[in-house]
Amino acid sequence: MELGVCYYPEQTSEENWTGDVAKIKNLGLEWVRIGEFSWAMCEPHPGQYQFGWLERVIALLKREGMKIILGTPTATPPKWLSDQYPDILASDRDGRVRNFGSRRHYCFSSPRYRQESRRITTEFARRFAHLVDGWQTDNEYGCHDTVLSYSAAAQDGFRIWLGQKYGTIAALNDAWGNQFWSMIYRDFSEIDLPNLTTTEANPSHWLDFHRYSSAQVVDFNLEQVTIIQQNGGRNIGHNYMGFFTDFDHYDVAQALDFVGWDSYPLGFMSKLNFTAAEKIRYARVGHPDIPAFHHELYRQMTAEQRFWVMEQQPGAVNWAAYNPAPAQGMVRLWSWQAFAHGAEVVSYFRFEQYAKAQEQFHHGLFTPERNLAQGGKEASQIASEIKKLGNILPKAQKNTAKIALVFDFPSIWANKIQPQGDSYHTLDIMFRCYSAVRQLGHDLAIIPATADFTQYDVVIAPSLPLVADDLSQKLKNFKGKCLLLPRFASKSQALTIDLKQHREICGFAISTSESLPDGFFDQATIDLKDKNGLAQPQTLQLGIWRDHADPDSLDPAIEILARYRDGGILLSRYGHIFRLMGLPDHEIINKILVTYLGIHDRNYPQDCRATKLGDLVFMQNFSPVSHDLQPLAENAELIMGDLSVAPYSVNIWRLHTPQ
């Protein structure tokens, strides 16, 4: 558990550097991230490198005992580069070039930009690989919707990629169903990008374009990693930005030693379907499970489960529709929460609030005048607390939860391509399921569809239309219980209808999937356990989406656990497979998990969370009132904080008999 900060020496006068580094050190931080936006300062004219300043900064940091993460600067190619080679620029869905003037203006498909990326990465790696303690490739792949580019380079690359995937154009026509609407192609060279069509393009066309575009990010990243490694670099990661899911984060992570993510809990409130009351309740706190959801998502990306918070929000920021300031204590609570979920390092973005350019309203640990800001004070407190706890704190620890939730990027793309109902929001449904388990007091893992399920008692698939053959087999053989929600196994890998898999896994086929208008609800009755553990019939309202079973397809072994008022199936059981046909709200999902999947409710107060890490339990209070908080274990010892946890604070317990 270490702390760090993102620092931009190129944005200030060199005379400030010594004082700045002293400030960082005095706060108790150990890591500094530098360099990821510095291309124009390192190469002010084509081929004329000026690395002196960076060498001096690195020397100073090392002298002061800091550890360094160095970023490749490819997220911000200089003006002269796009002027010289306009073909490096991306194009948006309307076909317009996305110009220089901000960042991330490059196209992953541009062969020229690939070459330039390799060149500058080589320059960085050759000079600094032996000096720094880790690397970040580029910055926030996908941010500002930059995965899908509709450029000529993307069109060329897509055609080649399709040729390699399908071999013959007949195979592609068949896979996509191009006899529909006379969309038959005679050659791969006839295939355009799926934008700017008269009405919607073929969903299989879109899904392949998503797969292709994701593969470009993977390749782009791999090229940089390879160069860094070839030059002796180690400890290579990337900082993912929350809620940009247009590329497969798992695939990119294959090449990485660790993954980072950038945690901005308040801004992320606008990315999910929170109610008006939730938006107000969590305006200065963020929903408690937003950071945890991402921690667990990114924790599982490398085999060693090494992840960082590469950028931690240190105060109010600049980019959301509304930008409140975090409640006092939240920066510390978010940091401890990250460590509780296994983060190796929490690094604050950024050293000082920068007085100029696009992110002026983004706070730092220090003010624009380099005075200590609220975020800095809280960071300093955490540094002291870590020091005090010393060896009691484990190094980052793997997730030992017995409950897992399946997260699948191609399934998200599939739902985006075929929304079928305006109110269906894949990430929101994922999040609601995650939060339901967390509110019961349990840890859970977020895992890819390719993961090994054997270590889990319960696996939940909130939205998984695409089910590969091996997953299908794995689900059938699974020894624990599975809860599967609407859209499960509805499509083939080519994004065409597949009824067979669902029938095999769930014991019946789907006849109809309905999306329901806002405000429209079907009623259902279900037995749910109350606080005393007694099952009581309860009436539900269910909207947004409903799957219907084909009544002629029911396997005799199917058990119907609950029905809609109109007689349709709400919840079925087929051995260890529980299939939910509608979308109850998260408080009902809680109770279904308790009643049917054997998860017990630990009954912590609202907005309080328990997170286990090795033999420690972190009790977190995201509510505006104090709560007495302890883990539900006999031999727990309080090692930080008080039993009564103040608002936006945390205590830590050590279990002497691990739960």
Place this chain on the structure above:
Amino acid sequence: MELGVCYYPEQTSEENWTGDVAKIKNLGLEWVRIGEFSWAMCEPHPGQYQFGWLERVIALLKREGMKIILGTPTATPPKWLSDQYPDILASDRDGRVRNFGSRRHYCFSSPRYRQESRRITTEFARRFAHLVDGWQTDNEYGCHDTVLSYSAAAQDGFRIWLGQKYGTIAALNDAWGNQFWSMIYRDFSEIDLPNLTTTEANPSHWLDFHRYSSAQVVDFNLEQVTIIQQNGGRNIGHNYMGFFTDFDHYDVAQALDFVGWDSYPLGFMSKLNFTAAEKIRYARVGHPDIPAFHHELYRQMTAEQRFWVMEQQPGAVNWAAYNPAPAQGMVRLWSWQAFAHGAEVVSYFRFEQYAKAQEQFHHGLFTPERNLAQGGKEASQIASEIKKLGNILPKAQKNTAKIALVFDFPSIWANKIQPQGDSYHTLDIMFRCYSAVRQLGHDLAIIPATADFTQYDVVIAPSLPLVADDLSQKLKNFKGKCLLLPRFASKSQALTIDLKQHREICGFAISTSESLPDGFFDQATIDLKDKNGLAQPQTLQLGIWRDHADPDSLDPAIEILARYRDGGILLSRYGHIFRLMGLPDHEIINKILVTYLGIHDRNYPQDCRATKLGDLVFMQNFSPVSHDLQPLAENAELIMGDLSVAPYSVNIWRLHTPQ
């Protein structure tokens, strides 16, 4: 009364054909529509025709005794065609080319595409005109907003068309009022399309562009009809899509033997201003009057009143913002409703739910695995019922209603060009007036402004800003009663203000037309008959729009029947002309019709409808509860169903003394 289905043999393996046709036949269907999206399969390379598969399908169908509608395939030109001739593509209002990759990507103005359309139609007609039982030209003209194209071809064509219409540029400048804002043109070649102007273009410019664009659709269709006829084809129709009004459906229909329309009642719920409560009430049923409104609109398009439902929704579909599944029984009820309104054939779209491409979520009579779906079961039931009733059922019958509603495409364009108020929704107002009469229990016809009015007792014009001279004369000479609503006769044919016509027809001139903000209402008092037929003063709230009379223009013969609280006229009478100056909701329009226009309320239950066809009356129950339903006639005999009609069902009565 016959049933049919749309079938796509080119989208399945040939080995399935025999089984598929047997399934269709076993359901009791008589018609099969084929071929309308098959261009790429019939001409896989330029000029290399492959009609063998189509010949085999047709032979199979004829062998099995099926009747065939063959579609010309021009809605989906192949990729090689738009690659070879990019000038066939349309452009959108932003000037962007609408590319290949879905359908309807052609520009009606493209001389090259006209030539290609004639060529492929000739190929189809030469081969198949003597083999099939009817034709469909193209598919759903206007769908995906494809009437107005802003291409270079459209600009060229528009200039020529204007030259022909106006003769001299001075005449055009005068008609459009181009001395306003220095918009004077010196030559027809200076006139651009009205899109991409700095602020709104001249409304006369827009209306002429609408007229021009509509004329291209008419010509395009006429060219195909002519070729089919020259090759011996007969029984030629087109399938209109509901709610795409950018071309004049009446004008296109001039060339047709019958018209079809595509009925998707649930998706159409999003096209009108339904209240939140209505959207929920009708989510799985559709508003009862949406299909009827279209049946009557299309019924009147040919002199023989021959119309088909070319595509009948058979289950949930894919294209609306929300896509619920129809309540059980609705497919049957919609079908019987179509027959009640005079449909010759109801043809379901489509045979099987297709597992691939854009319409995967669109259900069919059969599942993707070719099992019978709910829609198929209901279709089969109707087929049996028709067979059982046999000769009792008339062949399609003309509308004998005594009430008519005027529907005028150029008036819709005029209101779209000059909305003047964001809440004024022409089709919604049309529909509300139609529904008001239906809720009173009466049949009514929907007629063009050019129709003969003499057979009607009451004519209603819900929104008719454009009134041609002959219509004006016809209204003055009309022997029945007319109810005219806001915007009536407010504009000339050139979309300029014309006060004279209104004054002559209604007895006064309009001084001001107001659009009113959402939630703003004026109050008015009017005597309206209650259930006992007693006129009682009632207070109304009126919003959206209000016309004001010029007080100096009132003809002495004007009778003021109701006033706003502020003294303004709400309802006037000038002989047989009733002029309503505001927009009451449909329940008040009901009562105005009862009180002032002599229509009596038959008092059927909510969401129940009676439709007369020859000597039959169809009593339809669109509500979720059973109702005893019979026509208001002494000598009615129940010939199908029970007196108590189940939810989403229908019974049929025969009148021995026709009402």
Place this chain on the structure above:
Amino acid sequence: MELGVCYYPEQTSEENWTGDVAKIKNLGLEWVRIGEFSWAMCEPHPGQYQFGWLERVIALLKREGMKIILGTPTATPPKWLSDQYPDILASDRDGRVRNFGSRRHYCFSSPRYRQESRRITTEFARRFAHLVDGWQTDNEYGCHDTVLSYSAAAQDGFRIWLGQKYGTIAALNDAWGNQFWSMIYRDFSEIDLPNLTTTEANPSHWLDFHRYSSAQVVDFNLEQVTIIQQNGGRNIGHNYMGFFTDFDHYDVAQALDFVGWDSYPLGFMSKLNFTAAEKIRYARVGHPDIPAFHHELYRQMTAEQRFWVMEQQPGAVNWAAYNPAPAQGMVRLWSWQAFAHGAEVVSYFRFEQYAKAQEQFHHGLFTPERNLAQGGKEASQIASEIKKLGNILPKAQKNTAKIALVFDFPSIWANKIQPQGDSYHTLDIMFRCYSAVRQLGHDLAIIPATADFTQYDVVIAPSLPLVADDLSQKLKNFKGKCLLLPRFASKSQALTIDLKQHREICGFAISTSESLPDGFFDQATIDLKDKNGLAQPQTLQLGIWRDHADPDSLDPAIEILARYRDGGILLSRYGHIFRLMGLPDHEIINKILVTYLGIHDRNYPQDCRATKLGDLVFMQNFSPVSHDLQPLAENAELIMGDLSVAPYSVNIWRLHTPQ
């Protein structure tokens, strides 16, 4: 106090002219505005002038004793001009050319259009400068969002302008902070316009583009003024359109003898954040303070405070989302209100409602058939009233208010570039503060940041992020009281953070500025005077925005007058400087002004307003009920109207001992 009308002889047959001018004269109007859209009629072919018609009109008007304002016709260049020189056209933010077909399609940056503007202005000025009584340059600069053009000409001009401003590219890079995100430029020729970047461009880049664009309008206008003056023209003005703030109206006004503005109170209701209840209450009246706010804004634009209402709404119009008709009496009330606020002339737009082209729904003083309309009747009444009052009425009089509100165009641009919160609406906050004072019964001035403050007792700055050095000094030296609201002095002139100025003026620095989600409120308690003048603690809800003080920065002289519940400062006092940290609604701003800034509440009824002009007081009733209204002065004498003022009417009092 004189009345006028906008008249378009080129849009009617010459035979109507004599009658039209007689009608104008008979109404009692003295001024006629002509010519501003007449380019195509004056120069039908390149270089072929046809001024005969305009000469005849001018002769006729002079013969009849009318005074004439002649407009330069540059807002509507003819079709042949943009065909010949397409480079005169502007481009929108998406990079699309804004074409001919409406108006204002020119680009201020186009050297070619500048030349054409000078040419046609010279032709007008040479011929008519000695004949007319005043001039209007162009028409409504900025209307239809036409200040910012993204054309090649604008890019060229911007680069040159930046070169002149910054001298060296290093200076620009430093001012903008271009080391951020590697945005360093090597030469001015590398700088593009800030649109179409991948994510948001540098705010300093944007602000300079706004300053550049505004400067083009200033230069464009100055060129015309200079030419008119060189040809002997005098009395030169421009008609500003309300709510188009993309250029600095003060800077343009430097060249003008008087300013005009175009007053459309009902349409303007959509430009501010009115509540649903306010939108309904004021649908046919307009908020009482919308016209007054503009009168005072434009009154202060020339040293002599000469302003006109160049276009007064005479009835319902055509361009808003909803276009109700003004309540009877409103045209007269608006006119008297304008005179009360010092207008020299009120000129109605337009003579007749024009039956053709874009503004058909825009009413005039006369109907399309040239009968007197409601607006004409009310204009005629005002003309009689003015005549009757005769010498009692002063010539336009300067504002003598003791309260002022600061209005700053660059600050509006800065907030638009960095909204930081979706609910923050600069003009709405400006307006609410203005209205708060008006509701207390006081006059107030709206002044530029560069104005002399010494004549005021109270100065309010509702939204002033940009504070130039001299303003800073002026505020410090001010002898009255200042109320400063959120965002005050937060940025430098380059739109970068500046903490120093705020600390010096307000006695503390800002640590954080928060934007708050809709519906989120912080609570605060403040002592506010009640009706009896007793201070009582009152609880407030504050949303939208909140500034926080840096607690380490507080000057000992700071007095905290009110705090948020959480302890944060709500209202502070630092000598004469009152700083409000949140945004209360206008009724609370009223009470803060009363309690802390010494403004007393004159307690007039809701929607009644008092306006003082010299020794006259105009009591205006914008409410739907009658009120007894008199100024709060002992020796007031009623000189027009009754004590009881009818709805939408006015009375006038003369003070014998000036207040």
